[in-house]
Amino acid sequence: KCTLLDVVNLYKKQRQPIPEALVLYYAWHMLYAAEALHAAGYLHADIKPDNFVISNDLLLFAGHLKDKTTEFVSSNLAELNVTIKPIHLIDYGRAIDMSCLPSGTAFTTACETEDFACVEMKEDRPWTQQIDTYGILGTIHVMLNGDYMQTEKKPGSNSWQATLRPKRYWNPIWTKIYSQFINVPSCHEQPDLATLREGVGKALEANAAKLHSALVYHHQVLTSF
Numbered sequence: 137k138c139t140l141l142d143v144v145n146l147y148k149k150q151r152q153p154i155p156e157a158l159v160l161y162y163a164w165h166m167l168y169a170a171e172a173l174h175a176a177g178y179l180h181a182d183i184k185p186d187n188f189v190i191s192n193d194l195l196l197f198a199g200h201l202k203d204k205t206t207e208f209v210s211s212n213l214a215e216l217n218v219t220i221k222p223i224h225l226i227d228y229g230r231a232i233d234m235s236c237l238p239s240g241t242a243f244t245t246a247c248e249t250e251d252f253a254c255v256e257m258k259e260d261r262p263w264t265q266q267i268d269t270y271g272i273l274g275t276i277h278v279m280l281n282g283d284y285m286q287t288e289k290k291p292g293s294n295s296w297q298a299t300l301r302p303k304r305y306w307n308p309i310w311t312k313i314y315s316q317f318i319n320v321p322s323c324h325e326q327p328d329l330a331t332l333r334e335g336v337g338k339a340l341e342a343n344a345a346k347l348h349s350a351l352v353y354h355h356q357v358l359t360s361f
Contacts, residue, residue, distance in 0.1 A: 138361045140223065141185035144278055146357050155350035156306060157343040159279045160336055162188075163313075164217060166272045167333040169225045174265055174329070181230040183271025184252050185278050190358060194222035198355035201348060209351070210344030217337070234264070242323045243267075251284040255296045255318060258287075264323045273317040280310070287318060295319045307343075309335045 140162065147154050166188070173180055180187075197220050201208070209216070234241065242262035247253040254270035256263035277285035277298065286299045296318050302310040312335065316327040340347060 138190045138358060139186045140188040140190070140275060140279065142361060143190070143357070144185060144282060146361060148282055150357065153282070154279050155346060155353075156280070157340070157346040158350040158354060159276060160307065160309075160340050160343065161347055161351075162223060162279065163272075163276050164333055164336045164340060165221065165223055166225075166275065167329050167336065168217075169223075170265075170268050170272055171329045171333065173225075174268070177233065177235040179232040179234065179265065179268055180225065180228065180271070181232055181267050182227055182249075182252075183225070183268050183275065184249065185275045187225060187227045188223045188275065189226050191221050191224055193220050195355065195358060197222075198351045198358070201355070202352050204348075206345045206348045209348040210341070213337075213341060213344055213347075251286075254320075255287065256320070262323055265326045266320050266323070269317045269320070269327055269329075273313060276310075276313065280306075307339045309339050 144154065166183075170180075170183070197216075232243075242264050244257075244260060244262055246257040247267065252271050252274050254263055254266045255261075256266050274285045277283075277300075280302075281300055283300075287296050288299050289295070290297050298314055298318065302314060309332070313332055316332065320326060
């Protein structure tokens, strides 16, 4: 099965960056998955690129796009986001059912995977959903930059930032996601995933033509796996 980490490596092999429009598309579905999981009272607790598997639906859909006009994606984007699930989140071995625990429960154990240890773990502060949102950001970062995210404290500040920050010519939604997912105020003040997903959706609408061509090429890359 092809994972998002495999996708990153396939594009590296082609010496091509993953198109931003394609990362936006995957990010929309990552946020949607986390929303659903958290609404059901669960933490995945191990979100990373190799735990997102590419679906057969995406392969079939992307394979048919070469016969469609570039307006097809822009005209059907909202419907496509509902009917086509491009990725599946797997490996629930570390998942936590919060409904089994007392209300207000938080955790302080550090993640074994250093690259996906949220700021709260680094500062020995309590965490809950931060482990998942930081994992989503880490996955987005790998797709945008081809390498794992490292964070550091901002000079003269208590807040943190990625050492490699979003490029100025990228969509501004990334800056919001980076800022909100790295610096979560507390376990009771989590980022609004629905609002951020809406922002990603608007960015996708503005880049629908680019997404169309990115998916056509993406199919070629995936079928080489």
